[in-house]
Amino acid sequence: MEKIQHSFLDIRGLKLHVAEIGTGPAVVFLHGFPEIWYSWRHQMTAVASAGFRAIAPDFRGYGLSEQPSQPEKTTFRDLVDDLLVMLDTLHIQKVLLVGKDFGARVVYHFALVHPERVVALATLGVPFILTGPDAFPTDLPKGFYMLRWQEPRRAEKDFGRFDVKTVVKNIYILFSGSELPTATDDQEIMDLVDESTPLPTWFTEEDLQMYASLYEKSGFRTALQVPYRGWLEEYGVDDVKVKVPGLLIIGEKDYALKFGGFEDYIKSGTVKNYVPDLEIRFLPQGTHFVQEQYPDEVNNLLITFLSKHAHA
Template sequence: MDKVLHKSVQVDGLKLHVAEVGSESSPAVIFLHGFPEIWYTWRYQMIAVANAGFRAIAPDFRGYGLSDSPAEPEKASFADFVNDIVSILDSLGISKVFVVAKDFGAMVAFSFVLLHPEKVAGLISLGMIFVPPGAYKRSFALPEGFYVRRWQEPGRAEADFGRLDVKTVVRNIYILFSKSEIPIADENQEIMDLVKPTSPLPSWFTEEDLATYGALYERSGFRTALQVPYRATYLDVGPVEHDPKMEAPTLLIMGEEDYVMKIMDEYVRSDGMKKYVPNLETIYVPHGSHFVHEQFPDHVNQLIVTFLDRNKHRVPV
């Protein structure tokens, strides 16, 4: 990790933090985090792709980690996040890039690919499938106690999280999202109540990792994180919305025990994405959770590097 450089990129009056490792002359790979993550979630993948001859770039989204928060976090949008990616790449002089994204970061990535296909050499999504924007259903038809629905409600998560220190909130979410069960609270429960204080961290997530996450969320808070992805409307991608096609080579990596599989298992296993992503390959990781890239970094790194090597001819030298 000592090789990772940290810089700030100015975008719309905000300083956005970017972690980077690898030669500037190498094909570039941009890593987009989910929630409750920041750039650090890609610590294993960044080093692996740099060692394989690629340039690894991992920004913190605005309002996350070491990036500045927007003046009005409650007005942050998916469009802001997509535009930030474009601005970061332009400022670094990168015309074409591989995109590796997880969780809601993949939703940002999908919009980026649809709006800027000429900038994309290939896409890897972890734990998140592509659903056409016009068919996107925020509630997933799940009960009122589903965590996504709870966090959509203004003030609900703020009150729930506010009972605990920031580090404990991150801890609880990591424990919850590492399980195969869908996080659903009873009528008289809050989401944080689903985790007992004595519950252990996942074996692959250390106290040092938790301290790093906790310190960065202590800095940023959760205002932007609750807005995007939970309360912001999905990005309007214009004319491509009704016939979205992502032609770039795409790899979907899903943990077999990721709770997302219980929500969209039929769609994933029926290759429903192939209608919109014709050059799609799907790989399932046995025993993999929603954080499969942190849980089994060596295996996931191998999958990523193999994909990048197979498609690096798509990046102009």
């Protein structure tokens, strides 16, 4: 960890935090929620040792990156545009992209809008998905966490009952399960976790403190807007076929497999209608946090894939 360098870049009027290690072909890692650049700590050092330049930004409004003046107006396209300017600022013409959770959606959005800048891409936990109001699943339970967090001020009120460290801990515990986090009518999402529930064995108290310190700085305003309240945003392109090679790594026990028919969509190969050159790798015991839970396995898959395409 001590070899990872930290800097701030002026990107579209905001100072965005970037963590970086290594030299060679550039690999940009894009985090999900409740994650941050730190969620890629195991992958960054591994790919750097394998001959790559590993770069992990905090999205605008997350972690050490500056908040936009109006977080509630942040869009996925903002994150795509930030990434483009970041690459130009770092003089990176072609990039390998790795995205986790909603970071996967940013990766695919970028590849659709700027295919000439992408060598190959890998996503964890989330496959390519169609976007827009018509693409959102209609069969979800009404207490599903995404639906709850889309409601203005509801999550803020729920989270506000606890300190930031407890909120992050609860979300990590919830998202480590294999069932969709769903509340009953008389519950909020934070009520789904008993305070005595321990952290996952692969997530240390020190890890939790790092996440908590970063979210204490940033809060959740931007995080609730993107992904949750901006989820119905469309890609804005006519051709939704990804032209570059892809890799999907997903845990067999990831609750996301139960979202919107993802499991059948992936295992039937339907996802390849949109990403024709796609490798799919399942980790049998993996949950939604496979890169932290099974870093060695994920690193081996990523390095094999990145090496194959970066040096092709």
